[in-house]
Amino acid sequence: MQAGKPILYSYFRSSCSWRVRIALALKSIDYETIPINLIKDGGQQLAIIEYLEETRPTPRLLPRDPKKRAHVRMISDLIAGGIQPLQNLSVLKQVGQENQLTWAQKAITSGFNALEQILQSTAGRYCVGDEVSMADLCLVPQVANAERFKVDLTPYPTISRINKTLLTLEAFQVSHPCRQPDTPPELRA
């Protein structure tokens, strides 16, 4: 990372890639994208975000206060470890085509039920207080997945409100799946 321009192996639609793209944009790190169509499971990209945080500490993506940091990590892990792995491509393939939508919706609503409740005690303008954090980087791509799977978001007013606010920020817009080098023309915006 210190030597030369970092390379992000990215897939336009992957919520894991999107999280990292938001972090790179927030920290104004210039990078090259190598699009790949093979997606690994899980929330491994959180390790990249923590690494960026340690090597490029400004702006902070983790609050200084240990309790708030724990809240940020709890929310990030709930999304990246508790929801996203259950509704990613390889798991859906294993579930079988006829059950995919129900399966993904169940994973997301059960996670969002917990998340909505947590946010009611941690949120300010964003997921934890009024500063953008790693939790917000996880929230927006997950809400986009929820929309793809036609999850009804009415029971989640806090999630919806924070998501809407975050999507007005430039870092969340330039990193959006509809604006990546490998986005197919019909999905561009």
Add this chain to the structure above:
Amino acid sequence: MQAGKPILYSYFRSSCSWRVRIALALKSIDYETIPINLIKDGGQQLAIIEYLEETRPTPRLLPRDPKKRAHVRMISDLIAGGIQPLQNLSVLKQVGQENQLTWAQKAITSGFNALEQILQSTAGRYCVGDEVSMADLCLVPQVANAERFKVDLTPYPTISRINKTLLTLEAFQVSHPCRQPDTPPELRA
């Protein structure tokens, strides 16, 4: 945490609880256990471990070097976000009884294939170099789960070797599921 003895809401068999128990033992933090039989999904307990690391920095569970820290987090996230959520109780229930074993084995072997390869470049005595880290806290409970699901571990010599070494350490023994307040008599050792 600063005021009074911390309370761990724990389930003897949960790999998430076990990870945290190892961290508490390594940091010599005295705590009370409240056994609970309700288990939340995912790797949320990594937030507790990071919090412990920040408030009780000795002994370190994350290496000082940012690249090594990223390796530790990558391995931890692979296990806690990429493997464990796919084989936990609530997902297995959703999968249906007749498919549970195959499902869990597939999730674990696909994760262990990636993990074995990563460890070949990061491991020393333990997962990352020669110091016990958060990655090791994730490894041992996951290997125990693999054994419960009768996964053949012969293709994973590095995973098996590190697991065996770690199980000789006291922190991994006192925190073991077979020695918890809520361990049923027939599973005690």
